[in-house]
Amino acid sequence: MERSKENGKRRRRRVERSKEGVLCAPRRTLSLPPVVGARPPVNEVKLAALVVDLNIRLRLADMPAAMQERVFSYTKPLLDANAQGRSSLTHIAMCLKKEFDALYGPAWHCIVGKSFGSFVTHSTGGFIYFSCDKLCFLLFKTEVRPLSKLPSLLTLKNHA
Template sequence: MDPASEELERRSRYLSSLIRRTKLSAAPAPPPPPPEPEPEAAPKPEPRVGVGKREELKAVVVEKEKRKVKEEGDGKGKEVKGKEETIKVSVRVRVRAADMPLALQRRAIRLAYEAITAMPRLDSKRLALALKKEFDTAYGPAWHCIVGTSFGSYVTHSLGGFLYFSVDKVYILLFRTAVEPLGHPQ
């Protein structure tokens, strides 16, 4: 086996062991005993996203406002009257694989979701750029983002800097790589 293949195999085994350890350490705890009923209803908790687990989040319902324009007039001038209409849209968000703190996962998912719902038509390049820029400014350089409906990848990432998730049929891979300064000859 050539050295490059050996290195690839070594890294693959290492990443697989990290994923296995993460899954084992993130095993769900036994459910606590049911609490005594209270007169007031408690708010429902948000769904949990486990690191390294494949969990499906509940469908998110969003209200979008669309305006219908109705034209009326006598031929000389047009009068435009707007009528607001609320449409509920169900969006499914699913974490496929993760090696990232929960707070960063939530932020990435929220940013992607907001960007997708704001676009009339999916622009993968613009979404990838928005996520990359946001994470570069908030958490330091060397974030990379791949967005699409069908793609393959095999990447090496910094520890705690990997998230692969989907929003409906859009798949998003966000990961961080280490940046090493170049030595400049004098």
């Protein structure tokens, strides 16, 4: 009988321990300094002011701020000329393309319109998609590779 009393005491201790739970060290949290927002560079502030002033909605861009500023400042006079009936959307796209070809090298492409779909591959740092005055603009650059040799021409064989 002594054994059964000892077993009963052991069982009671186990039950009591399980009810108490496991004691752990108190949780410690690291206090981090408050996050202070870094001021945006001056170029980005100028760009934001220009976008608001010209009523432009930037949708997507992979382009340096200086180039974006150039696009926006060049687009607005083209739109003003279009409002007066002196140019077409094709003319606006051609002017933007030629301007960027002259400034930043060849292989720029421009699409201007109210409704279009696109899926393009562009060079890094050479893409912008924005809207202004109910028109959407897509300007992007592709890579130009010189041909090392001319592609072979297919010869036609006459089967008689």
